[in-house]
Amino acid sequence: MRTGHLKTSPGQLVALSDSPAVWAWVGALAVGLILLPYLVGNYMLTLVVSAMAAVIGAVALNMLTGQTGLISLGQSGFLAVGAYANAILLSDYGLPVWLTLPAAGLTATGISLIVGVPSLRLKGLYLAITTLAFSFIISHIILYSEGLTHGPNGIFVKGARLFGYDVQRGWPLYYLALALTAGTILAALNLTRTRIGRAWIAIRDHDIAARAMGIDLVRYKLLAFAVSSFFVGIAGALMSLQLRFVNVDVFGLILSIEALAMIILGGMGSVAGAVLGAIFLSFLPEVLRIGFSLVTDPNSTFYTNYVYEIRGIAYGLVIVVFLRFKPDGLVGMWRDAKKYWSNWPLAY
Amino acid sequence: MKTIASAVLGMLVAGPALAADPGVTDTTIKIGDVNIMTGPAAFVGRGFSVGSKVAAEEVNAAGGVNGRKIVVITEDDGYVPARSFQALTKLLEVDQIFALNGTSGTANVLAMMPLITEHKLPTVVSQAPAPVVYTPVRPTVFTFGATYENAFYAQLKYIHEKMAKPDAVYGLVRQDDDFGKDIEAGFDRAVKDFNLKAPVRIRFKKGTTNFSAEVAQMKQAGVTVLANGGIFAGAANILSEARKLDMPLIPAEVWSEGIPASAALLAPAGYDYLVGDYVSLNGPANEKFRELAKKYVSEDELKNISRYTYASYIGMKALIEAMRQCGKDLTRACTVEKLRGLKGLDTGGLSAPVDFTNDKQLSGTAVGVYQYDIKSATFKPLTGFVQY
Numbered sequence: 001m002r003t004g005h006l007k008t009s010p011g012q013l014v015a016l017s018d019s020p021a022v023w024a025w026v027g028a029l030a031v032g033l034i035l036l037p038y039l040v041g042n043y044m045l046t047l048v049v050s051a052m053a054a055v056i057g058a059v060a061l062n063m064l065t066g067q068t069g070l071i072s073l074g075q076s077g078f079l080a081v082g083a084y085a086n087a088i089l090l091s092d093y094g095l096p097v098w099l100t101l102p103a104a105g106l107t108a109t110g111i112s113l114i115v116g117v118p119s120l121r122l123k124g125l126y127l128a129i130t131t132l133a134f135s136f137i138i139s140h141i142i143l144y145s146e147g148l149t150h151g152p153n154g155i156f157v158k159g160a161r162l163f164g165y166d167v168q169r170g171w172p173l174y175y176l177a178l179a180l181t182a183g184t185i186l187a188a189l190n191l192t193r194t195r196i197g198r199a200w201i202a203i204r205d206h207d208i209a210a211r212a213m214g215i216d217l218v219r220y221k222l223l224a225f226a227v228s229s230f231f232v233g234i235a236g237a238l239m240s241l242q243l244r245f246v247n248v249d250v251f252g253l254i255l256s257i258e259a260l261a262m263i264i265l266g267g268m269g270s271v272a273g274a275v276l277g278a279i280f281l282s283f284l285p286e287v288l289r290i291g292f293s294l295v296t297d298p299n300s301t302f303y304t305n306y307v308y309e310i311r312g313i314a315y316g317l318v319i320v321v322f323l324r325f326k327p328d329g330l331v332g333m334w335r336d337a338k339k340y341w342s343n344w345p346l347a348y
Numbered sequence: 349m350k351t352i353a354s355a356v357l358g359m360l361v362a363g364p365a366l367a368a369d370p371g372v373t374d375t376t377i378k379i380g381d382v383n384i385m386t387g388p389a390a391f392v393g394r395g396f397s398v399g400s401k402v403a404a405e406e407v408n409a410a411g412g413v414n415g416r417k418i419v420v421i422t423e424d425d426g427y428v429p430a431r432s433f434q435a436l437t438k439l440l441e442v443d444q445i446f447a448l449n450g451t452s453g454t455a456n457v458l459a460m461m462p463l464i465t466e467h468k469l470p471t472v473v474s475q476a477p478a479p480v481v482y483t484p485v486r487p488t489v490f491t492f493g494a495t496y497e498n499a500f501y502a503q504l505k506y507i508h509e510k511m512a513k514p515d516a517v518y519g520l521v522r523q524d525d526d527f528g529k530d531i532e533a534g535f536d537r538a539v540k541d542f543n544l545k546a547p548v549r550i551r552f553k554k555g556t557t558n559f560s561a562e563v564a565q566m567k568q569a570g571v572t573v574l575a576n577g578g579i580f581a582g583a584a585n586i587l588s589e590a591r592k593l594d595m596p597l598i599p600a601e602v603w604s605e606g607i608p609a610s611a612a613l614l615a616p617a618g619y620d621y622l623v624g625d626y627v628s629l630n631g632p633a634n635e636k637f638r639e640l641a642k643k644y645v646s647e648d649e650l651k652n653i654s655r656y657t658y659a660s661y662i663g664m665k666a667l668i669e670a671m672r673q674c675g676k677d678l679t680r681a682c683t684v685e686k687l688r689g690l691k692g693l694d695t696g697g698l699s700a701p702v703d704f705t706n707d708k709q710l711s712g713t714a715v716g717v718y719q720y721d722i723k724s725a726t727f728k729p730l731t732g733f734v735q736y
Contacts, residue, residue: 043441046434140553143524152526153480154458169466243433244462248525249455249554250429298421301646308385308424 014193033178037171045174046242051282052177053238055275056184057255058262060231062274063188066263067197068224069204071128074115075259077135078229080251081108082236084142087155087246097160097167101180101237108233109226111138116225120218123207135256142248154247157240168241177238184231188271191227200224204269265322267329276330281319288314369680371446377416377671377678379404379664380439381450382432382460383475385424389580391609393452394652396475397422398645399660400449402637403668405644413671414678420664421445425452429459436460440467447471447671447683449663454478454526464489470670470683474663474712475656477626480526482708488684490704492626492663492712496527496602498736499624500534500575502715503600506730507573507622508542511598517570518546521562521586522577523554531577531602556582563589574599576621580610587617598622606718606727607654615722622719622730626699626712627658629727633697637661658698662712666702669693700733 007013017023037045057075064070085107089100115134119127142149149155157168165172191197199220202210211217240246258281266277288311296303326333371378381400383393397420404418412418421443423435432452439445440463447470451457454476464471468488473481477493504518520535522528528551539546548569550562559578563586566574576599578586583605590597599621605614606623614621628634637658641650670686671678688709693702700714714733721728 041441043438046437046441050430050434136553140524152524152529154455156458156462239430243430243459245429245433245459247429247455247458249453250459252428254428301649309390311424312386312426 016189016193037174042170045170047283047286049174049177049238049242051279052181053235053242054258054262054278054282055181056235056238057232057259058266058274058278059184059188059271060228060235061259062263062269062271063191063200063231064224064228065260066269066274067192067204068200068221069123069207070119070221070224071124071260072131072228073128073253073256073260074131074134074138075232076251076253076255077131077138078108078112078232079236079239079255080135080138080142080246080248081111081229082233083240083246083251084149084155084236085233086237086240087157088148090159091155091157094159097162097241100160101234104237105230105233108229108236112225112229113222116222119225120221132253132256135251135253139248139251152248154245154250157244157246160241168244173242176241180234180238184234185271185275187231188274192271196220196223201269261319265319265329267331270329270331272334273329273331276334280330284315284318285311369446369678370440370444372416372678375416376419377413377447378419378421378443378445379667380436380443380445380448381420381422381660382425382435382439382448382452382456383422383450384427384452385422386426389427391607391652391654392475392604392656393422393424393450394649395607395654395656396450396660398641398649398652399657399662400664401649402641402644402657403661403664406640407668409644413668414674414676416678418664418668420449422450425456427453427456429455432456433459433463436463440469445469446678446680447667449474449660449667451475454480457481461486461489468680468684470667470680470687472663472667472687474659477710477712478526478530482710485708488680490666490687490709490711492666492699492702492710493659494624494626494713494715494736495534496530497534497537498713498715499603499626500531500600501538501736502624502717502731502734503622504535504538504544504573504575505542505736506717507598507600508538508544510730512573516545516572516598518544518573518575519548519550519566519569519571520546520575520577521550521552521559521566522575523579523582524551525554528577531575535575552578557585559586559589562586563593563595566590567593567595572596572598576601578602579604581613583610584613584617587614587619587621591617591619600624603655605720607656609654611720611725611727614720615725618722620719620722622717623727624715624717625655626715626733627655627662628698628716629655629718629729631697631729633695634658636696637698662695662699662702665695666690666693666704666711 012018061075064072082104086100086104089095089103119130122130143151160167167173167176199215202215262277262281263274267273292307296307383396385393400420404420408417423439425432425435449472451473457473457476465486471489474492477491482491522531574597576583576586579602599619601621601623603623603625606625606629670683673686674682687704690704699712702711704711714735716733717730718727719730
């Protein structure tokens with residue numbers, strides 16, 4: 001097993017990976033994901049598509065919070081913007097989905113610039129509160145702009161077809177979600193290795209030092225908001241395609257909290273961490289459900305009265321325990337595991 | 349050869365006809381329930397699940413539906429619409445339910461609606477009977493319950509005719525969503541029909557907990573009859589603010605305040621508030637139900653009994669009756685057809701009889717008005733079930 005990384009050319013330095021083993025595993029994963037609809041049922045596909053929307057959202061938040069250091073609690077607002085833009089353009093204006101998906105991302109980008117500008121002078125908790133206020137404003141606008149958003153009644157999303165396939169259910173939706181997720185991860189990985197990504201990381205680590213080094217803070221912070229919101233908008237559009245219904249209640253504050261939890265649990269600042277965190281938190285309720293149904297009778301009084309709450313507590317407890325004992329997140333665990341096997345049998 | 353060919357042809361023709369719909373075996377029928385089992389509103393789901401369970405156990409004890417036992421499968425959605433969608437997907441794909449009785453809140457049932465329509469799933473909505481649920485009418489969806497509009501109209505009519513002084517001032521405070529909009533429709537109708545003096549209508553954001561500004565505005569306008577569109581803690585906070593300002597109020601409340609947990613929250617404000625509801629809150633029918641429930645559920649579950657229990661019990665009874673009428677060849681299509689023809693189903697006084705024979709497939713629209721008596725901690729019926 002390889003134990004070091006000797007780079008002998010600039011090309012090797014910017015390559016996504018120079019390890020044939022990594023590419024082989026990525027290839028195997030890709031084959032597995034392509035074959036997944038043939039291997040699992042509709043319910044599992046539904047969960048996977050939901051997890052993919054979460055992955056896109058978490059990777060996007062990671063660009064803003066993990067890489068640029070701008071804490072945002074406005075994810076639910078940007079998700080709502082993307083979902084509503086997609087729903088309105090599809091259902092009310094009859095535009096094709098290949099146009100509504102990027103339009104959803106661009107709408108969220110446009111809105112993010114409005115939030116981004118006043119946020120430029122803010123950091124930390126102040127920025128978090130500003131972005132939180134933004135998501136409240138968005139839900140107000142949705143509720144009161146009945147002519148456009150149908151107000152509290154919400155919108156049924158229909159008519160999304162791509163290459164003749166209905167991409168709102170089954171395997172066509174899955175493959176669309178897979179393409180969007182793969183595209184988002186690839187874009188995030190590539191951005192990290194460009195001048196933009198390095199500027200974001202410099203701003204996160206020390207913004208004054210970054211400015212002294214010639215990084216335009218206004219430009220790069222706004223860019224972080226814009227790029228992140230674009231992908232969150234896409235995640236919102238994907239959610240609207242899957243649910244086939246959007247309503248302001250779908251985009252509660254809990255989504256913003258969960259998105260933050262995903263990137264913290266996965267490992268802040270890492271794309272792989274955001275992906276792992278999103279997958280972990282998306283499947284944790286299902287794992288707990290299966291676990292509890294194995295040890296208790298779902299028809300019992302105990303189950304009806306207590307198990308649902310115990311599951312909720314267990315969900316929170318797993319996160320707390322995880323962060324206490326593995327503060328570097330899932331990606332930290334992965335690094336530890338790699339190190340252990342690299343040095344095996346001399347690992348300590 | 350001819351015989352073999354006819355046999356094969358016969359099998360091909362007979363195949364689809366004999367194939368039962370999902371969720372039905374020779375011995376069982378699976379009914380799904382998506383509900384709020386966790387979070388601040390968990391007591392709604394817990395109450396609801398008791399009603400389904402009692403109805404199922406009652407019919408099972410009597411031999412089942414044409415010999416098939418009812419199995420209720422509950423999934424929690426935590427009142428989050430995206431999770432309602434996932435929960436119903438699980439019920440349809442993994443558990444293979446035949447029909448649906450529990451449907452959580454309004455946004456939640458709407459999030460499930462595309463799946464319900466796609467699977468032609470017989471569904472009784474008795475928990476969130478909002479107009480958006482039955483407008484437009486979905487062929488397999490049957491709604492049991494009155495609108496918030498009618499519930500508030502009924503209360504304001506009663507207050508105007510029997511309780512309020514002629515110079516009473518009416519005020520409305522409501523959430524800025526579909527639910528609040530429906531309440532305002534009832535308020536507007538009452539104001540128009542009875543020529544009421546109503547200078548204030550206030551909207552607030554869902555989740556608001558501090559109502560001092562809203563109630564101060566009410567006080568300023570001299571409001572003496574309040575249509576309170578807050579729910580649970582929100583409703584209690586509004587009344588508590590009114591008490592702080594020493595306002596002499598007759599409050600009209602949402603039916604969610606007709607459950608013991610809510611009443612305990614509202615009681616400290618000291619108002620004998622009114623509630624309009626499509627199920628009975630107190631009376632011989634409720635006593636009879638409690639006795640029945642004791643046979644089938646535990647002591648812990650008995651504590652969860654609330655108006656939501658009666659609503660789900662009635663919803664399940666309607667489903668059971670429709671399935672019973674289908675006989676042995678139970679299909680979703682037949683159940684829907686029988687539900688569509690369901691008329692005069694007696695609920696033992698827990699509500700007006702169930703009747704889905706109308707364009708909206710809507711029943712239980714008759715509303716009774718109740719008043720909470722703080723001293724005895726019980727609801728006193730002021731009217732019977734009346735159509736408004």
